[in-house]
Amino acid sequence: MGRDLRLVYQQIKYQNKIFWRTPVAAFFTLIFPLMFLVLFAALFGNDEIEALGVTTAQFYAPALAVFGAASATYTNLCTATSIARDEGILKRVRGTPLPPWIYIAGRVGSAIWMATLAVTLMMSVGIAFYGVEIVGRTFVAAVVSFLVGAAVFAALGLFVASLIPNGDTAPAVTNATLLPIAFVSDVFIPVEDPPVWLETLGNIFPLKHFVAAFGDAFHPALTGSGWSWSGVEFSELTGTGEYAIGLHIAVMAVWGVAAAFLATRYFKWEPQADRRAGRRRRKTQAQTSDS
Amino acid sequence: MAAITVRGLAKHYGELRAVDGIDLTVEEGEVFALLGPNGAGKTTSVEIMEGHRIRTRGQVDVLGFDPATGGRPYRERIGIVLQQTALERELKVEEAIHTYAAIYPRSRDVDEVIGIVGLEEKRTVRIKTLSGGQQRRLELALGIIGDPDLIFLDEPTTGFDPSARRQAWGLIDNLRSLGKTILLTTHYMDEAQHLADRVAVIARGRIVEEGTPHSIGGRHEGEATVRFSLGNTDPEELPEMARAGLDPTTEVITILTHTPTALLRTLTAWAIDRGIELDHLRVERPSLEDVYLRLTKDSEDG
Structure with a gap:
């Protein structure tokens, strides 16, 4: 077991190295969400948004941090894993004694590490340049929410990777799912009094719960330290509300467990396009020589 | 002791019988080549032995393991070099090997x-x-880094230029001298001839011939071909055994014989008596390529 843990650690380092040498991935995960923060603060000004009870940056920094974490785990993990499969790297790994779970743990561990960096970077910039406050009382719940969310989105990334045929489709599929959902999940726009169907839509998917569980931890006016089932949304009238992560964690966990189960079941190690082409080739040959 | 024992191996994809009942035995320390055209079932067979594919039926024993269930302990003892190069492009050579x-x-x-x-x-x-070529060499390095007892090389030199192939052959010869058992697939006759101790020719999912590169297809016992050019000699003067073999357009005489030594003695005695030099005199055995083409063609016709 000690040896296996060392291997997990080594695989995480190995994947990290590859990540840093793929500048596009590093840019989209770490820098891209920061650009939104700078942009939003410049566009809207960093004054208090009355309906929310916090400044622009205090709202956006955690929301965009979650967005960065989701792209590090969901988008990146799905894309990188599908490309590695196309290139035959997964198949080669499968032919070595490295247990499959360790390889996957290496990829997931690396993705969560990058998500950690994305979140840390975002919050640090927020604190240093935009007066974002950290609430000590909710800190542990925020960390737990982050870890659960990152793990859930990693599972979703692997689930999508197990469905799609090749790496070329991965960015399209992940972005076409993540971006629209981000718009109904309070990432880019805090929607006030949305139509019911839009709110329901947001409530179904895990991203809004990730944003709420992590983001509300940075709302100084909310009471509680997060450890209860459901809270109370901030109200302009009372000037307060209650922070709770229970329900959010539960919804995310349902998605995560389902995704992990299906990914384990349908995950493929062989290049898919290749295999179909091979079969087609063999079939044509069989047909021509039969005739 | 046998490193690989395969009995009645089959792999069907629906109607298609990619591998259709293969038996083979590879001894420890042997270099064994599976030779066959594309789509003959070489890679499918090897991938079953590697544990990459699940067979439809048959028995497979490799180093005392069933590859389908051997898992980690099995994979610790084999090295696989796949047909397709599969490397993390952004890593350095030594990082990948470490x-x-x-x-x-x-x-x-x-x-x-x-x-x-x-x-x-x-x-x-x-x-x-x-x-x-260097990437394939790195693949080979990754295949042997675990000090395997058995190495699978799936078409190790496909797409190489001639000098890269020579280099790769040198490497594989080195592995042989380390005492490793090697199972390689190839569709190059000269590669099998150069590298392998034994060869099995596979066509349409079946082994159609097996033996040493020297003896395969009855090469050592088949008819030899004796050829020479007519030159200035009058065809009428040719000895009787040669007259029928004359191609009037090319003026080349071709004689098939089971006893080339005796035939040459008669032929050269006749020539020396008349003071004739036999131009382009050659004795040929069917090449491995001839045998291979005949064997794979036979099976397609059948």
Whole structure:
């Protein structure tokens, strides 16, 4: 077991190295969400948004941090894993004694590490340049929410990777799912009094719960330290509300467990396009020589 | 002791019988070549032995394991070099080798392996900058880093230029001298001839012939061909046995014989008596290529 843990650690380092040498991935995960923060603060000004009870940056920094974490785990993990499969790297790994779970743990561990960096970077910039406050009382719940969310989105990334045929489709599929959902999940726009169907839509998917569980931890006016089932949304009238992560964690966990189960079941190690082409080739040959 | 024992191996994809009942035995320390055209079932067979594919039926025993269930202990004792190059392009050569070395319980020394495949000067460069041949050598390095008892090489030199092939052959000869059992697939006759102790020719999912590269297809006992050019000799003067073999357009005489020694004695005695030099005199055995083409063609017709 000690040896296996060392291997997990080594695989995480190995994947990290590859990540840093793929500048596009590093840019989209770490820098891209920061650009939104700078942009939003410049566009809207960093004054208090009355309906929310916090400044622009205090709202956006955690929301965009979650967005960065989701792209590090969901988008990146799905894309990188599908490309590695196309290139035959997964198949080669499968032919070595490295247990499959360790390889996957290496990829997931690396993705969560990058998500950690994305979140840390975002919050640090927020604190240093935009007066974002950290609430000590909710800190542990925020960390737990982050870890659960990152793990859930990693599972979703692997689930999508197990469905799609090749790496070329991965960015399209992940972005076409993540971006629209981000718009109904309070990432880019805090929607006030949305139509019911839009709110329901947001409530179904895990991203809004990730944003709420992590983001509300940075709302100084909310009471509680997060450890209860459901809270109370901030109200302009009372000037307060209650922070709770229970329900959010539960919804995310349902998605995560389902995704992990299906990914384990349908995950493929062989290049898919290749295999179909091979079969087609063999079939044509069989047909021509039969005739 | 046999490293690989395969009995009645079959792999069906629906109606298609990619592998249709194969028996083969590879002894320890032997270099064994599976020779066949594309789509003959070579790669499918090898991938079943590697544990990459699940067979439809048959028995497979490799190093005392069933590859389908051998798992980690089995994979610690084999090395696989796949047909397709599959490398993390952004890593450096030595980084890749170190990472793979850590996976095995008793890996070879990294510097030694880099030396064996001749990549000393490339050890700190990114994999993406390597040439195709160098990338295949790195693949080979990753295949042997775990110090395997058995190495699978699936078409190790396909797409190589002639000098890269010679280099690869040299490497495989080195592996042989390390006492490794090697199962290789190829569709190059000369490669099988150069590298293998024994060859099995596979066509349409079946083994159609097996033996040493020297004896396969009855090469050593088949008819030899004796040829020479007519030159200035009057065809009427030819000895009787040669007259029928004359091609009037090319003026080449071709004689098939089971006893080339005796025939040559008669033929040369006749020529010396008349003071004739036999132009372009040659004795030929059917090449492995001839045998291969005949065997794979037979099976397609059947």
